[in-house]
Amino acid sequence: MPTTSLPRRAGARTAALAALTLAATAAGAPAFAQPGGDNGDVKIHKVGTPFDDQRNQPKVCDFYLAAFNFDAGERVTWTIKTQPPVPGGPQLPNSKYPNNVVIIESDGMAQTIPLELPDGQYKLTWKTDKGHGAGKHKVFKVDCPISKPTAPPGPNGGPPAGGGGLARDDAFGPVAGAAAVGLAAVTGVVWFRVRRRAHGA
Template sequence: MPTTSLPRRAGARTAALAALTLAGTAAGAPAALAQPPGDNGDVKIHSVGTPFDDQRNEPKVCDFYLAAFNFDPGEMVTWTIKTQPPVPGGAQLPDATYPDNTVTIEQNGRAQTIPLGLPDGQYKLTWKTNLGHGAGKQKVFKVDCPVSKPTAPPGPNGGPPAGGGGLARDDAFAPVAGAAAVGLAAVTGVVWFRIRRRPHGV
C-alpha cells in the first residue's frame, strides 16, 4: 500500500535547507557591507571662507581648499589636481608655489589643506589614501575668478581752480544765471551814471 511519508520528508529537508541558506545570508550581510580601510570617506571642494565642517561640495570656486570627511583616522593622503581634460603643460598642483600635497587624517576622520589657487579653467582632483585599494576619490571642478574692473578717474568737483574765472562747466550757465549777470551789469551802469552826474550839479 503506497504511503506519503517520503514526500513529506523531502519537503521537510527542503524547508530546512532554505532556512539554513537564509541564516547564512543574514550572517554574511554585515561582512559584505563593511568597507575595507582606506575606501571610506569623501573629499569636498570648498571656497576659501566656507566653514571646515560644511559637507557641501562647491564645484565652482576662485581661491579654494580641500576638506575631507569620514576617513579612517591616521591615514596619509596624497592628492593631485590637473587640468580636465588633460592639457600638456597645463596648470596643476602640486607646483612650486604649493609643493606639499599630503595631509594626515585627524582622529575625527577629517582633514583640510591650506588655501590653494589656480588659473581659471576646469580641473580634476585625485585624492588617494595610503590604505586605499582603487583609483582614489575624484572630483571635477571649475576655477572662475571675477575680473576686477578699473575705476574711472574722479570728475570735476566744485568750482574752477583759483584764478580760472568763469563757471566749472559750460552747461552750468543756465538762462537764470545769464539773466542775473545781465541784471548786475544794468545796476552797475545806473550807479556809475548817477556818480558821473553829481559833480555837474544836475
C-alpha cells in the first residue's frame, strides 16, 4: 500500500504545478496581446490654449478639441450634442463645421480647428477606428460673455429752430459768438446810413 500511494502523490503534485503555470501564463497573456485603440485622452480647450497643454477646460466660449497619447494613425470620428439631449438642438458636425474626422499624428496628438456653439451644455463623443468600447466622453459648457456694440458718437443736439445752422456746441462757442455780434453791428451801421441818406438827413 505505501509503495502504490507515493506515485499518486507525486503525480498529483506535478498536475497541480502544471495547472498553476498554465493559469499564470493565461493571466499574463492579455497584457501582451491587448490591441491598441483604448489609449489616450481628449480635452476641451479654449481657443488660445497651447496644443500641448493637457488640462481640460469644461467652461469655454470658442473652443477646440485636443487629443493626447493615442496611437499614431488612428482615425477619430467625433460628435458633440446637447446634454441632456434636445431634439433638433445645436450639434456638431453641422453645415458650418462638416468635417468631424481627425487623424492622430505620429506623436499621438491631434487638434481640431476652432469651433463655435450657442451657449449651453454639451457632450463630446470621441471614437477611434481602433477602439473597443463606447469611446471617450466629455461634458462641457459653452458660456460666452455678452458684448453690446457701442453706438458711434454723434453731435450734441440738433441744429437751432428754423433748420440749418450750427450744432449746439458750435453755436455757443466764443469764436462763433463774437462773429455773430460783429456781423450784427456792421449790418446795423449800414442800415442806419442808408436810411439817413434816403431822408436827406
